[in-house]
Each structure stands twice: as C-alpha cells, then as structure tokens.
Amino acid sequence: EKMLLYSDTLIYLKAISTDTPAYDALVSTASFASRVICGGLERQLLMRGVIAIGEIFHNKEPYSIAGPAVNEAAKHYEIGDWIGCHLAPSAVGVLEKVPEDRRCRTYSWFSKYNMPVVTRTGEVIFSQQWGLRWLEKRCECISEYAKYLNSGDLASCVMAARESGANEADATRQFYIDNMRRYAANNPKAKTKVDNTLALYS
Secondary structure, three states: OEEEEEOOEEEEEOOOOOOOOHHHHHHHHHHHHHHHHHHHHHOOOOOEEEEOOOOOEEEOOOOEEEOHHHHHHHHHOOOEOOOEEEEOHHHHHHHOOOOHHHHHHHHOOEEEEEEEEEOOOOOEEEEEEEEEOHHHHHHHHHHHHHHHOOOOHHHHHHHHHHHHOOOHHHHHHHHHHHHHHHHHHHOHHHHHHHHHHHHOOO
C-alpha cells in the first residue's frame, strides 16, 4: 500500500496478491478514495478521480511510475465533470467478476450513475458509469465513524444532530451538500461540477 503525490494528483497503490485478490484491493481503494473526497470537501477542496487495476512499475530513483494501469487512469481520471470517482474499464471488469460470497461487501461501495462526462470536443454528455458511493457510504457509516472525528465542522454537525434527536445520516448528507454549494458560490468556475454532482442526489 503506497500513496504518491505528483503536483495536484494523488495516487494510491494497493498491491494485489494471493492474500489480497483484486476485488479486495478494489474495496481498499474505494475506502481510501471516499476518505479523500470527503476530507477534501471538509477543507473546501473538490476532488475527482478514477480507479484502474493492472500492472504498475514504480521506482524511487529516478522517481517514476508507469504501466498499463497508469496509462488507463491518466486517460480516464479527468473525464468526470463532477465531484466523485468512477471505475475505469479494468476496474469494472474486476467488479463484474467478484465471487458471490463477496459481492455484497464489494458492491456496497459502488453504484451506476448517470455520470457527466467531458468528451474530447469539450461537450458534456451523461453516460451510465460505475462510480464510488462516497456520499452514501459516509452517511451510512457516520454513527460508527463519528467516534473517530476530531473537533471540526463535521463533528459539530453530527453532535448537534445527535443531541437534538435528528437523523445523523441526513445531517451528514446536508453538511456535504452545503459545503459543495458554498464552494461553488465562492468559485463560480466550479458551479457546473457542483451542480452536476448535486443532481445525482436530488
């Protein structure tokens, strides 16, 4: 398991082995990507990305990374005109072959979305794509996750909901939606990405 930073691009690598089959690595990657997207929004940063599975060459001296999975990720990661993470074809192939006894766990991280995709001509079209359920997953797990929260806006939001008897999941969902709207209000160029994302949750 490695994390690399290239300029404004964060790369997460999870090794596949006999102990960690590809579908388990997919879940680990989904969990990491979800934390990054949520953590980014909590700090007023918009994140988007892609998950690809395949061979990678990584070297420290000289610092370099290459391979089919890198090429596929580079081709796909900027096409989403939204805040989120989708699966490249290699990852879709792994998802569709998950053993029956692991399907519930693995599929709980993903859903098919009508994703806003930027074409080569710059046009935005909507296409059915497998994407990461980052917001849904955070809302589903917030009661358990809340005990790991340090002081901050999200922690305050969850504690206020808990003390008032309100639904913690609904309060969490609204917290991230409000953060997206606030970001778009302060950064007009991001409005389309935010609107496209919010349309998925309306």
